[in-house]
Amino acid sequence: MYSTLPILHQPNVIHIGYHIHDKVAADLYQTVTASTFVLITDTRLLPLINPLLNSLQSKCPGRFLVRVIPPGEGSKSRATKANIEDFLLKNSCTRDTCLVAVGGGVVGDLVGYVAATFMRGIPFVQVPTTLLAMVDSSLGGKTAIDTPAGKNLVGAFWQPKRVYMDLGMLMTLPSREFRNGMAEVIKTAAISSEADFKVLEDGATDMEASLHTTQEASKGREKLLEVILASARFKADVVTEDEREGGLRGLLNFGHTIGHAFEKILSPDWLHGECVSVGLVAEAEVSHLLGHCDYAVVERLKRVLVAYGLPIDFDAATKARLGLDDVMQVMRVDKKNQGSQKKLVILSSIGTTLEPKASAVADDAIENIVKK
Ligand code: NAD
Ligand code: ZN
Structure with missing residues (x-):
């Protein structure tokens, strides 16, 4: 049970399967050339992503950094964006840096927007860990932060190089x-x-x-993969027609x-x-x-x-x-x-x-x- 989907005329951008952390590491380092990879996640998820973290860290061809932010909508803010940017600058990250957003829509929207503006734009990939992030927010390139005047008011269209949906991650989702x-x-x-x-x-x-x-293998899991795949495919096709x-x-x-x-x-x-x-x-x-x-x-x-x-x-x-x-x-x-x-x-x-x-x-x- 493993599939890939195209989006915006690029093949194999979206990867979907169960427990795909080794495949993620292999594909990421083959797809994106960068001297530094920075994984950004939230404190609630950090203890839940060890297999992925270990695969990415051990196979990384360059420098591997981790930055953790508080969970929740409050992190989609100017303050958290600045905090990540200062972390990247303090660590001498240049354009040759790839961000890896591991989390729900909050982490994806925020990290995507950091990637869109840091050094006028650096590559990023999405590892959506909520069902909403898999079928919706990780696809389409809409990135944003909230302001006191309202949600998603400042942002950019910035496409991730890859979207890795590991359905195994949904096991811990409330x-x-x-x-x-x-x-x-x-x-x-x-x-x-x-x-x-x-x-x-x-x-x-x-x-x-x-x-x-x-x-591990059951009708229920097959069906779940089927419906997530269908949902992601439709959104990807719509985005391709109307970015x-x-x-x-x-x-x-x-x-x-x-x-x-x-x-x-x-x-x-x-x-x-x-x-x-x-x-x-x-x-x-x-x-x-x-x-x-x-x-x-x-x-x-x-x-x-x-x-x-x-x-x-x-x-x-x-x-x-x-x-x-x-x-x-x-x-x-x-x-x-x-x-x-x-x-x-x-x-x-x-x-x-x-x-x-x-x-x-x-x-x-x-x-x-x-x-x-
Ligand atoms: P979220 O990112 O806040 O995640 C919900 C909670 O679940 C968080 O506390 C997180 O730590 C936790 N969590 C995430 N994955 C987990 C896992 N696998 N196991 C256990 N806990 C886990 O919420 P969300 O619903 O994913 O995203 C909401 C955000 O997405 C909103 O800010 C919304 O504006 C945005 N959004 C963006 C788009 C877009 O096109 N960019 C589309 C829809 C929604
Ligand atoms: Zn919605």
Whole structure:
């Protein structure tokens, strides 16, 4: 069980398999020529990545450095970026340096942005360790940090030379984080392929469970690899067609226009994937309300989300926090809007969308669904 995928017309950029640390070391040192390799991870992950760390350290043809940062969104900051840059400068790192980002989306976004600007740009590779980072944040080259005015406001497009997805790393991932990433996997299948969606419908019980048994080869692990591969392949293909987010890439925002508005109000109590999950249902309901799909499509989506432990609605107390006016106000300043028109991905069936991009939708349709 080992596969590679191309992205942006480059072959073998994305590597996917279980316990692939030796392959990662061999491929990295063959692909990137640098005198110094700097692995950057967070303190929570450091004790969990020994096999990878040992492989990379022992096979490194040059100097190998490690820098550890605190876990959590707070590290996607100007301060942590400066801290890493000062570490690189203190160690006389030049352009001839490759950064290795080992972690979730926080480490990937931050290290990618350091790589984009250090000495006007140095190579980096991603080793995503959360499901969300594997199927979403490590692919596409969007790097960023947060500022007090908001998330991801300062950043750059900077492509990693390689993305190594070791599914063995998911064994230590907390269940809630696994589900968080599953929301993106379900989203992608819903807009791209009914066949992939069926695999999800059939495999809900054994995929995550397979990570917590000692049995190395199992149907559950095969299925998990299959769905991650399909999700990563679709995102990679979309990015290849539309690197700088002209239109097609907007498809990946299914569930995110309304989901982001929820997240803005409910974060950090509710995770991104949880808000997106409720957003997926809401946006599918808008699709139905506008006459573009049967209600059976909404029902099918709801069933899969529930099967993977994701929310499809908010409890009364949370709803009280989400005033309709507040939700609509957040959406009003969404950078994806077309003038004052909000953009939503409209489903026409499971696996197909109305347009190959997000569609402009009138406020009253959204309000009708959100106020329920
Ligand atoms: P995260 O990076 O904060 O990781 C979640 C937690 O899990 C952290 O505490 C981390 O230490 C821990 N962890 C990571 N891997 C683990 C493992 N294998 N075992 C045990 N613990 C592990 O969260 P995330 O959900 O991966 O990423 C969220 C970030 O991604 C946000 O900042 C978001 O803006 C960004 N993002 C970026 C893009 C993009 O296109 N660049 C897309 C989506 C999200
Ligand atoms: Zn998302």
